[in-house]
Amino acid sequence: MKEAADNSVDILIVTRESQIREDLTRWLNAEGYHCMASVEPAEAWTILQENDLSLVIADLEPPELDVDFLTKTREKFPDVGVTALTDFDNRETAVQALKAGAYGYLLKPLEETEVVNSVSNALLCHRTAAIQQREKDLVLRLVWAVEWRDEATDDHIRRVGLYSAALAKALNWEKQRIDEIELAATMHDIGKVAVADGIQLRAERLTKEEFAVVRKHTQIGARILDGSRFSLLRMAREIALNHHEKWDGSGYPKGLVGEKIPESARIVAIADVYDVLSIPRIYRPAHSEEDVLDIMKAGRDQHYDPRIFDCFLDLLPEFQRIRTEISLD
Ligand SMILES: [Fe+2]
Ligand SMILES: [Fe+2]
Incomplete structure (x- = not known):
């Protein structure tokens, strides 16, 4: 047996079967993981609340332990990964478990190598998800810092990200690019960091020279973001x-x-204007939803890509849902 590695990863095993509990604990301890066990949901949630765990291995045995338990665990403890165990003849439950957010599933009877591989795979997924979350968190906070003078909260940038992702999805973008635009869109005005407060926050109309300064936020933003190898x-x-x-x-x-205008920017143009018109500014109150749409429809063929604009109109209920979720002050 190889020497136990760093046991900083804690795993919770939830099953009524003592044999499974013993096998899993033995196999996973040998890999250096630290295991805890429980037999029913309430106890499992108490353990999750009191400990900093990385993974739950849930033996899905209805009625107490079913896919619903898995869904609730994901909701209550989004930072914890879940792997499901099901009977060999119950692949249907395994598929449901994946849909409910499990990182993987194991079919009984369990086999040591399979268990170990599946757990290390689940932990890898879990770490990747945590890194993506951290990346998102960092970007949002930094962009918010840039927009601080303009925005009391980070709601605007978050909404623009979510609206853009909804449009990209409706335009059949692939999953990875949809995730990317959700975050990339939040950085659209990052170049405003270089526009002086006196100009940016002024209520009266800008002079031609001042407007030329404001326009530069696009090129300054591009310079700040230039030269990265990351998509x-x-x-x-x-x-x-x-x-x-x-x-x-x-x-x-x-x-x-x-x-000639990149599609990503055509999407964000719509998402950004929709949100900006819906929020109060220093120099004007918020427009009603009806006014926002009237103003935007007038620009369907001039300002916006008409195809994406029509998608936007179809998606209005989704936009409104996002607005309620990331609520306007
Ligand atoms: Fe802008
Ligand atoms: Fe904006």
């Missing part, structure tokens, strides 16, 4: 640079026309 940041750069371009070529900084 997330490359997309963020594309959005920062092009989110004020307009379909008919009357936008800035370059006056790009139609599909």
Whole structure:
């Protein structure tokens, strides 16, 4: 037997079968994991509350331990991964478990190598998810810092991210790019960090010279995000640079026309304007939903990509749901 490794990873085994509890504990201890065990949901949740665990291995034996237990565990403890155990002839439950957010499943009778592989796989998924979450958290906080002068909360950037992801999904983007635009879109105005307060926060109309300074936030944003090898940041750069371009070529900084404007930026243009018009600004109150739509519809063929705009109109209930969730003050 190999020497037990660092046992900093804690695993909770939930099963009524003592043999399974013993086998899993023995096999996983040998791999250096620290195991706890419980026989029913309430006890499992108490253990989860009191300990900093990484993974739950749940033996799905209805009625007490069913897919519902798994769903609730994911809801109550989103930072904890779950792997399901089911009977060999119960693959249906295994599929349901995956749908409910399990990282994987094991079919009984259990076999040591399979268990060990599945657990290390689940822990890897779990770590990746935690890193992605941390990345998102960091970006949102930094972007919020940039927008601090303009925004009392980070709600605007979060909504623009979620609206953009909803549009990308409706346009059949692949999953990875949908996740990326949700975060990349939040960075659209990062170049505003270089625009002086006096100009940015002013209520009266800007002079031509002042407006030229404001327009520069697109190029400054692109410079800040330039040169990364990560697709997330490359997309963020594309959005920062092009989110004020307009379909008919009357936008800035370059006056790009139609599909010359990257699709990501065409999406964010709609998401951003929809949100900005819906929130009160220093120089005007919030517009009603009806007014927002009237104003935006007037720009369907000039400002926005009409195809994406029509998608946006179809998605209005989804946008409204996001607005309620990330609520307006
Ligand atoms: Fe902007
Ligand atoms: Fe914005």
